[in-house]
Amino acid sequence: MTAFLEIDHVDRVFSLPDGNRYIALKNIHLKIQQGEFVCLLGHSGCGKSTLLNIVAGLDRPTQGGIILENREVKEPGPDRMVVFQNYSLLPWKTVRENITLAVEQVYGNQSARERKAIVEEHINMVNLRHAADKYPAELSGGMKQRVAIARALAIRPKLLLLDEPFGALDALTRGSCKEQLMKICQEHKLTCLMVTHDADEALLLADRIVMLTNGPQSHIGQILTVPIPRPRNRLDVVNHPSYYKLRGEIVYFLNQQKKAKKRQSKTTAIIAKNGLEKVNLNIGFMPLTDCAPLVVAKEKGFFAKHGLTEVNLLREPSWKAIAQGVASGRLDAAQMLASMPLALSLGMEDQAPIPTVTALTLSRHGNAITLSRQLYDKGVRTLADFKRIITQNRDKLYTLGMVNPASVHNLMLRYWLASGGIDPDVDVKLIVVPPVEMVANLKAGYIDGYCVGEPWNSQSVAEELGFVIATDSEIWQSHVEKVLGVKEDWANQYPATHIALVKALIEACEYCDDFRHREEILDLICQPNYVGS
Template sequence: MSAFLEIDHVSRVFKTQNGQPYVAVKDVYFEMKEGEFVSIIGHSGCGKSTVLNILSGLDKASAGGIVLEGREISEPGPDRMLVFQNHSLLPWLTVRQNIGLAVNRVLRDLPKEERRRIIQENIDLVGLSHAADKYPREISGGMKQRVGIARALSIKPKILLLDEPFGALDALTRGRLQEKLMQICDESKISAVMITHDVDEALLLSDRIIMMTNGPEAKIGQVLTVDLPHPRKRLESVNHPNYYRLRGEVVNFLDRQKQIKIERAKNKNTAAISMGNIEKTNLTIGYIPLTDCAPFAIAQEKGLFAKYGLDVTLSKENSWNDLAEGIREGRLDAAQMVTGMPLAISLGMGNKIPVPVVTSLTLSRNGNAITLSNKLHEEGVHDLASLKVYIDKFADDAYNPAIGMVHHASMHNLLLRHWLASGGIQPDQDVDVIVIPPPQMVANLMANNIIGYCVGEPWNVRAVNSNVGFVVATDLDIWRGHPEKVLGVRKDWAEQYPNTHLELVKALLEAAQFCEPLENRDEVILTLASPNYLNIDPVYIRPGFAGPYRVSNMEAKYEKDFCQFGVGNMPSRKEHLWVLTQMARWGLISFPENHAEVIYNLLATDVYQQAAKELEIPIIDEDKSPIVLADGSVFDPNDPIAALQSMPYSKFTETSYFDAVKGFASKKVAVRQ
């Protein structure tokens, strides 16, 4: 089924006074359902108005296009009505006449009495019956804006476009009009796109919020689903347990964009510095402050980057989405990534333009756990079977219980979903699996926004020590020895700086080898606990890292190999193929029929092997036997299609050819059932 509205990879380029091109927005893509309210938010210069102007037909895209109900938009039309921030009423016409101007022009084929009825109906809709025969100079600013909304709605457009409609109003009037618009949209099921700077306004009105990155070359940085119940009322929405989690995500995104803007200005004149055969020595590397960022912290603090001729700035990222965008846009030279992220960026997951990424090093294995709220334990939940009994109680509720994870392409998401499915719990049907940045997990658990989460350390230990959660399973109970974090760089970066890439791998591989022995773990813990990295009491890092792992306040157990750094560092074809099949299983991507080529292009094993050779680390050929998980499920890398078809709750139905430039082919190829 085609989308109601599709903004199809839109870019807009303007010519500046000196003749140079200015790319305002680049590759903006999203789809919208009929009756949906979507807000676009971002800092000034992020292309919000550019996108809205193209949507309205007042401007044309330089590339891509807008499709509304299967028809491409090329000019303004009454099927899209735009409400401006400053009310555009004709001062010599009354309220009724201003609305009638639109009705009589667009709906002139209707009988006169029908047009009168429509005019009056929309006057009543916005609560202006008492002022219908007044002139604009005789009514307030808020009432003028209501006339603009009534005029837009009176011709029954397919979509309502709102350009900061309440931005020029005082706070009290703005609040009243927001509530009126919310009521109209709920009752009339109006499709709308609104641009705004107001986070609370976006949350109150929207079904989804599209967050734009900074310009130039602004793009969609994140899309947030606002899972607040309809019909909405301000007080009920603000008091909803998910409200401040959602608000925090938008505010964090905007704060990060502000920080990126400052960093861009600071680094504008910083050129690549070479030394000897190392093409670029000054690198910015992104990481998330988790226990398994240890190889980066050790490489920096023990001088291993410097040893291999690199001057590295470690950039502490707020979320995995921020980190991924940093690689996509070239802000970061390299990054610590969740295992599936190189594939996700390379394949354009989330309807983004594919940006080829390679991984040359597996940085860590294991290290995650699934934590549930202690409130569930009080209700008898202590394992997967009892969790299913608990979740089944919500089968008839309007909203599912939610479990947090860190990124759609992470092993946290894929292993959590596999674990739930193995116990008869269907992700996305019985329980919602939502993205929450790691540092926000415990707070969301305490606020009852989620019933649990899957994350790395120290956030499971933090929940246990704070007496708000217990560990129901670790990843050792799902897939012992799975790849957890990997090094990722853009493929064009690797090709431009091959010697830099090699020296970076050598520095991190040596650091990973240092992190592995138990006798070095105390030093690693103190390094991680410092303000430069996790900035946390070492007591939250030690469990599972260099001592017994606390699964509850009453129980601790020794988990052998819970955090591994110096084992299996060469990227594995079959492991990344398993990740690829799981991403297709849950509908995150199409499964590429040329999957062998995709995996080949992803893995820079030649760089790893050269680094290992120079460090005199033995190179072990990959074991090509099937992967067997703890629940007995078997993944045969020689027949991933069969594996996909045998997996419970699989959303996979067909394959699609993937082209590194064009992305997935629009024509799908059905596979055998």
């Protein structure tokens, strides 16, 4: 499906007076479908408003571009309208006159009667009939913002852009305006891109929440799909089974960014002691069951036993974030997909080669292929059944998620499909979805199945969203799944530290292999700062 709006690998670089450059945005790539409501969320200074201005045509990207309905955006236009936090109303004009100003600019070729009808329609839409002849100074903050929204909608834009439109309002007014915005967007099938700092606001309004990392070089750190059905109200959202999990993901991401900012603000000295070149390590991991060796090494003291007394385990939002973290030096080491060291060393996906090594296999197996409940209800129980369903309706292209192009999951999913006569490049569509977002995407209907590690297959089964059609032990016996990855120059710079790290993790792996410890390990990885499921 062609995207309605595509933010195509956008960079924004600002020149500084001292001759240096500030990279505000780096490689932002996002596709938005028509009628979708997407929220941009992140800390102050992460480039949310900069990105919105680029989409609006008020600013130009340094690299990349904005594509709206297959046409490049180069300047402002009536197909996009922005609603700002500060209302931007003309104080000497009434509510009706402020809206009329926009309508006359865009629809000057229509009759006076037609223009008036558009104005009156939008006054009614935001319930301001009683205040139509009042000036902005006579209106409350909420009423002013409703005028701004009515003025934006009156020119009937294809895309509505909102820059923290409710930030200056009190809590009660804010709630009322959000309800009205949702109703208008749903009734008119508007496509919206909105900037916000508020996690609850994003969960109430958005179909997807795009979370940006700290600047400079801000990029998309994580995308959450909100599987809460519409129409929504605040009570429905709070009572939905996925609310607290989604909110927890947002809060965790923002807290991680806050910690990262603190680490950036002070240069962390390398601490050498215990006969090691460095004992203060940042190690990245993904919230999957097979992060257990890292968690056990930290919680059971194996790192400390081998002299690594200051290890931080950092939960990352995606495998891409882990690759970027290791490449930039933000992470000393990381849990990696088995093929990631090779992919980084080769420079896959147009990236510069970064020699990366692995000295330890952390896990084998642990993956499965899950298909949707809808496919189960159509009688799919085997790969042959899935092939039959595909053949019966060639107009339907089933979408399957995998975690990374360079992952075993991608290889295994392709091999499994091909073994049943299904061409993975023609008969289905394969897309990258971070592991933590698989279940939400399946529930929302954005994908029809996926290949991922635990616990995300079990969760779909538990929530009756899907069923496991194959496990990796049935497809590829004893395959390597996760490894410990470090940059080659890091291993050469800290050889004793690297050996200590491997020793600690070998002991942790042995501890995990003892079935007597399974319940204890489950309690450890289920802590909110690890897998949290």
